[in-house]
Amino acid sequence: DTEVTQTPKHLVMGMTNKKSLKCEQHMGHRAMYWYKQKAKKPPELMFVYSYEKLSINESVPSRFSPECPNSSLLNLHLHALQPEDSALYLCASSQQQGETDTQYFGPGTRLTVL
Amino acid sequence: RKEVEQDPGPFNVPEGATVAFNCTYSNSASQSFFWYRQDCRKEPKLLMSVYSSGNEDGRFTAQLNRASQYISLLIRDSKLSDSATYLCVVRGSTLGRLYFGRGTQLTVWP
Numbered sequence: 705d706t707e708v709t710q711t712p713k714h715l716v717m718g719m720t721n722k723k724s725l726k727c728e729q730h731m732g733h734r735a736m737y738w739y740k741q742k743a744k745k746p747p748e749l750m751f752v753y754s755y756e757k758l759s760i761n762e763s764v765p766s767r768f769s770p771e772c773p774n775s776s777l778l779n780l781h782l783h784a785l786q787p788e789d790s791a792l793y794l795c796a797s798s799q800q801q802g803e804t805d806t807q808y809f810g811p812g813t814r815l816t817v818l
Numbered sequence: 819r820k821e822v823e824q825d826p827g828p829f830n831v832p833e834g835a836t837v838a839f840n841c842t843y844s845n846s847a848s849q850s851f852f853w854y855r856q857d858c859r860k861e862p863k864l865l866m867s868v869y870s871s872g873n874e875d876g877r878f879t880a881q882l883n884r885a886s887q888y889i890s891l892l893i894r895d896s897k898l899s900d901s902a903t904y905l906c907v908v909r910g911s912t913l914g915r916l917y918f919g920r921g922t923q924l925t926v927w928p
Contacts, residue, residue, distance in 0.1 A: 735914050746905060746918035747862065754914065794861055800914065803850050807916060809861040 707731075708810035710795050716816045719785060725813045727778040727795030735800040736778040737807065738770060741792045753778060754800060785817045819844050824906045824919030831926055835896045839922045841889040841906030848917075850909040851882055853891050855902045856921065862905055865891075896926045 708729045717723050727736065735754045739747035752760035753772040767789075769781040778795055792814050796807040824841045831837050843851075851868035866873065868880040868889055879892040889906055906919035 737914065746920055749915065752914045760914065792859075798914070803909075804867070805850070805909070805914075806852070806864055806867065808864065811861050814859075 708795055708797055708808055710793075710810035710813050712813055713811070714814045714816075716818065717782065717785065718818050719787075721785075722781070722783045724782065725780040725793055725795075725815075727780075727797075727810055728776055729797040729808075729810075730776055731797065731799075731808070732775075733797035733799050733808075734775065735798045735805075736772065737796040737798075738768075738778070738780050739794040739796065739809075741794055741812075747794055751780075782815075785815075787817050790815055790817045821845060821910070821917035822906055822908050822919040824922055826920050826922060828923040828925060831896055831924070833896055833898060833926055833928055835926070836892065836894045837896060837924065838893075839891045839904055839906070839924075841891075841919050843887050843889070843906075843908045843917070845908070845910055845917075846884075846887060847911045848887075848908045849911060851880075851889050852907040852909075853878075853880060853889075854905040854907055856905060857902045865904070893924075896924075898926050898928060900924060901926050 738750040741747045750764045751770045756772045771779040792812045794812045795810040798807045853865040854862040855865045856862045868882045872881045877894045881890045903921040905921045908917045
């Protein structure tokens with residue numbers, strides 16, 4: 705089973721709202737990732753958690769705040785977003801074991817900021 | 819210079835055609851190579867990993883040329899269901915860090 709789940713599927717929020725995106729995997733993967741994808745562009749890496757610790761932050765604005773409560777869960781807390789933050793937010797996970805390591809993506813949350 | 823360069827297409831081919839996509843990468847220390855497929859408004863899904871010796875999975879053949887830093891994907895006997903965007907993906911020397919090409923859009927018509 706290579707399933708990564710994400711909730712919600714769709715989210716519409718105002719610029720003053722606070723919301724959270726959730727991601728879950730039960731494959732025993734030790735690395736989890738957040739990506740942002742705009743239309744007709746490839747995914748852009750935002751954050752990487754390795755063994756529940758933040759290992760990469762791609763200079764993401766502080767209005768995006770990641771959290772990894774345990775090895776199966778990854779959250780992305782959103783606050784004071786801008787309309788240009790509207791995008792598909794993808795979560796991924798991987799075993800993080802050498803050259804054969806493969807990332808598996810969840811279905812994404814389509815975010816619209818009004 | 820981008821880490822991964824890929825012809826965005828679009829490629830429009832009839833059913834049954836053979837189509838090839840190419841990709842180049844800039845970092846010679848890159849560790850692993852993949853092709854992902856992404857349908858419209860869906861997540862990327864792994865199509866195949868790419869190994870130095872080349873590998874085949876049914877109608878799909880992937881090749882890697884490390885000396886030229888070049889990756890290819892060949893699709894034989896195209897099906898309507900092959901219509902999607904194909905992403906060339908390279909892992910750099912930092913574990914977990916993937917570099918994506920901009921994707922090549924394929925449309926297979928009946």
